[in-house]
Amino acid sequence: MKLKTMLAFLDDDELKALAKKIAASPDGVYQEISMENLLPFLEDEDVDELMLAAYRRGDSPAACYPFASDGGLSKLLKLVLDSDDEEFNLLRLLPFLTDENLAMIAQIIISKGHSFGKISLEHLLPFMDDDAIDQVFLLKVKNHDPFAKKIAPFVSDGCFHELVKDYASGKMNEIDWDAYYPYLDDADLHLLFQTELARR
Numbered sequence: 728m729k730l731k732t733m734l735a736f737l738d739d740d741e742l743k744a745l746a747k748k749i750a751a752s753p754d755g756v757y758q759e760i761s762m763e764n765l766l767p768f769l770e771d772e773d774v775d776e777l778m779l780a781a782y783r784r785g786d787s788p789a790a791c792y793p794f795a796s797d798g799g800l801s802k803l804l805k806l807v808l809d810s811d812d813e814e815f816n817l818l819r820l821l822p823f824l825t826d827e828n829l830a831m832i833a834q835i836i837i838s839k840g841h842s843f844g845k846i847s848l849e850h851l852l853p854f855m856d857d858d859a860i861d862q863v864f865l866l867k868v869k870n871h872d873p874f875a876k877k878i879a880p881f882v883s884d885g886c887f888h889e890l891v892k893d894y895a896s897g898k899m900n901e902i903d904w905d906a907y908y909p910y911l912d913d914a915d916l917h918l919l920f921q922t923e924l925a926r927r
Contacts, residue, residue: 730758734768742769746777766794775799782806782815789816792823804828807844808835817844826856833859837866848874852881861886868902876906884912891915895922 730745737745746765748757755761766774771794778791778799788803795803800823807815808831817832824832833851836843848863855863864882867875868890887910893899895918904919911919 731760731764734760734765737768739770739773743773746773750777750780763790766791769794771796771799775802778803779806787816789819792820795823797825800824801828804831808832813843815844817846818850821846821850821854824854826859829854830856830859833863837863849877852878855881857883865890869899871901879907879910882910884910887911888915891919894919 734742742765745757745760746762746769749755749760749762749765762777766777769777774791774794775796775798778788778795779802781788781791782803783806792800800820804817804820804824806812807817821829829851832843832846833848833855836846836848836851841847852860860878860881861883864875864878864886866872867878887907890899890902891911894902894904908916
């Protein structure tokens with residue numbers, strides 16, 4: 728009898744018992760069943776428990792990500808951030824995180840001034856919402872950080888419009904506009920041109 732073919736027919740308690748056997752085995756396999764084989768059949772709360780236990784043991788919890796709940800993934804991220812675990816690979820976790828979690832990681836990276844969990848702001852950009860990208864961009868522009876140019880393709884039109892208005896009104900100065908022309912609409916380009924003419 729092969730237990731592997733029975734997985735779809737087992738109840739929650741039987742699946743949990745099997746998960747314990749797999750977790751306790753030295754090679755992570757019990758009667759040809761790995762955790763990856765078992766995860767699709769488990770309830771998300773049970774997956775969350777396994778994922779957090781794997782992290783606490785020092786094992787990779789990555790196989791659990793697609794089957795874990797948003798709450799479980801948030802708890803894992805909180806454990807990583809609270810322990811300041813810069814060696815933990817967050818890259819594989821990114822597609823499964825909520826916007827709030829991504830914003831939290833971005834704030835950590837910004838405050839530390841360097842990558843965290845093997846990811847940088849560049850890794851986060853495809854997953855971040857527009858408001859978070861705009862905030863990072865404005866912060867980088869204000870600090871004359873060259874990284875602002877790398878973020879520019881992801882920045883909203885509204886953010887560029889506000890930046891041009893702030894520059895035209897004198898609220899912001901010393902912006903290297905050359906890299907941003909392709910992202911400005913016609914009205915903003917004309918306002919920028921008129922501002923430069925008036926200042927010279």
